Amino acid sequence: MSNIREIARFAGVSTATVSRALSHPDKVAEKTLKKVREAMLKYDYRPNMMARNFRATKSFTILVLVPNIANPFFSTLIRGIEDVAQKKGYSVLLGDTRENEKNEDEYLSLIETRQADGLIQLTPYSPGSKLYPSYVLAVNAAGCEGTPYPTIRIDNREAAKTAIEYFISLGHRRIGVVTGLSENRHTIDRLKGYKQALSEAGIEYDSQLVVEGEFTMSSGKIAADQIVKMADRPTAVFCMNDDMAIAATQTFKSNGLKVPKDISVIGFDNIEYSKYTDPPLTTIEQPALKLGNVAASKLIQLIEGETLTESQFILPHEFILRQSVTTVLNNS
Amino acid sequence: MSNIREIARFAGVSTATVSRALSHPDKVAEKTLKKVREAMLKYDYRPNMMARNFRATKSFTILVLVPNIANPFFSTLIRGIEDVAQKKGYSVLLGDTRENEKNEDEYLSLIETRQADGLIQLTPYSPGSKLYPSYVLAVNAAGCEGTPYPTIRIDNREAAKTAIEYFISLGHRRIGVVTGLSENRHTIDRLKGYKQALSEAGIEYDSQLVVEGEFTMSSGKIAADQIVKMADRPTAVFCMNDDMAIAATQTFKSNGLKVPKDISVIGFDNIEYSKYTDPPLTTIEQPALKLGNVAASKLIQLIEGETLTESQFILPHEFILRQSVTTVLNNS
DNA sequence: CTGAAAGCGCTTACAG
């Protein structure tokens, strides 16, 4: 717990020299450097980063706001953020908002009070619902079309469209969808893709087939229960994330339906669990780690004063074909 | 981006008074308070917490080190930590070590350099493998027997024993176990429970039935593949976490075994996914949220100078009976 | 109740 003054005294130099020995060793004479280093070793000196950062008016910390850290898509993404942040000397402050505005505001104050240099927002707001003061740098790692700040994301509309087109190619005409909350931008973008695929195939959009979930497993279960009871049940269901798809699949099965024979399912995210469901889940892969990597590196660029050449970074998604989908039975 | 001096100037008072208006409003005259508050509003003043914390030589930040944030048990636990931390005015710095020592050392330096006031370590080291300098306060939220610092945990040995005893009560005699890495303290404690249950039932311990995993799904799959090929295959398998149990179950099934008819499975943790496997997984619940709550509140107590009355906080676990276990077939 | 002053542990422009 020694400070720079003690080291200076012991090494017989000024505090300025000790500071230089640490930050610009090339500007210090070899002999002096040696003395200083010995003193640091002897007194087990560690620079006080709170002082350093305060002096530099920079916290070297980024704030990550996540709606639900228990969802592996988000936690993997966070891992991607951390990898880059750590490499570049930044720490990650975590804020699990649980989609609660009060929580979120409290976390955001960390930025206003200079405890974080920038923000990576993982909740996709509808544009304008939350505008950040201009001195906050924000990157929306799992963003969506129309966000007011730089965004890293996949093409959600296109990805959803691909899923629906695959159903259609196998003969499905009644295709259900389990969405997130209707105001969620992911929901909006993915729903666009759903509608577009239907329309291009000449299938009429039927709002009865759209069931609102909340991207949680329990909501997936509730949605599936609802679908099971439908008079004219869909033969295929697109769930807007894997958590809901996993819960829905199990719910269908426990209601006596066979997946995919009676009802096909496609998820979204490709979390690791989707590989181990029965049947293994066909899904859309979001490159979670990569999204996090890019988000962190772009945010750090902004923090360090560079300007971004683009404001939308669209990473490729991938259609992951497994066994939860089959051709529609010709029983209609 | 104004500072306390500007506010003082505008309000016509000293910086000391502005500071007091913020931290000890009761010590400031009503009229003065009003002037100061107006100035703060007008200039959109936010105190610089880096300066405040630096001054107080306290970061109001706790560091959480987690081996694998993609595992929902850990991410839920972190949520529990955050809830309490936020309430008490602390921020959570996240360090995903991936069980890599170099990563971990880098994160630990955040404490030595005063960027965090304390540490919650979620990786259960074998005692002595990592000793922290005495000025670091540490709580091992998912700890184990024999850790050298205060620990919040369940009784891992007893929990594992319960699982095995349940198998035995249904007639199982050849009981396999998929462990974590053998040096992991959780592995050690849970293995003790396994052996104890066998021994009390007069069943001989057979090391052939112990397969080492790494608490990951992929390792669970590998372990299951190995079990499937065993000449004298166990009729029941205890997996030391749900991730491995989920992967093992699916691997057994894709190898043509029926779960639980051909092979029974019990997991550990009770992550949400375990409810939606087919069959739903019988498991041991760890109170993840609660573990996090208690860890955070104990650590903050330590940081704030209180002494802990105990050094081991053992929270209750629960046996969760679902459908992945059945009586042994009388085919032997 | 209020202000002048010192100080938290660093860094850096300046002068030598």
Next chain:
DNA sequence: CTGAAAGCGCTTACAG
């Protein structure tokens, strides 16, 4: 290459 000095934005013991 090195040191004296000023300053980052706060807080608090002290005096009034």
